[in-house]
Amino acid sequence: MDELIKELRSTVAENPEVTVVNEQLWKLPSVLYEVSFSQVKRLKMDILMKMLLLSFQEADIRRAATLAEILFVEELFIRDLIDKMQRTGLIQLEKPGYKLTTKGYDYLSQGIFDEEIAGDETVIAYSASHDNYKLAEENRHPEAEEPLPVYRYPGKGSLNKERMQQLLFEKKSALKEEGFQTIVTGITACIEQITDYLPCIEFQLYDEKQDIFYARVWNTATGGWDEMLEQQIEARELVKWRKVMEEQKVALS
16 A cells, blocks of 8 residues: 555656645445346247247137147247236236236247346445445455545435446446346345445645646545545535645745
């Protein structure tokens, strides 16, 4: 960490007009949640399923045996397929017979079918300072276990499962080599775990030529400068920094 601070200090002050007024090392809190989620396997709809859906669309059919006779397919196989389509919400039994649901019409037009598969779980990190959810990194930050002060403007936030689900849909849904796609469909459990801490390096800078103060904050978790944290600090402290400088000038005069 000392080498990194030295390197960053050299970078921010490479302009001779810029002076490092102050520097700080602190840790940014990030709450970890253990999240379980449901998912489906999305496949191309096979010919038999399409034929059944088209049959239900065009005719009033209540019995699997009727379709088995028409299609020359085993009744048990037809019954299993009907049960599967009911469970997944593609069809529903009405008085005249089986009818396609809105989802059934949609999936038939796209030629896809969702098959239920076992759920999975992961860990999501939430930073109130950024109001941001992301998949937690497996590597921990030993520097943050040291007795560092916590970021002075940590922010407040409440759990938002819709945003968590959107994150999982974007990050955990994937196209497999076998030709099908796994789709995250919902969150089944969400348990708050520990608060992780991410070390950050802050530089308070003064540009003499432009007569401005500004902040640079290096976020070790992202490996880059964090503009959001910089803006939060500047919005609250620039006036104070200038006041301190003016008081120092008066004391020296």
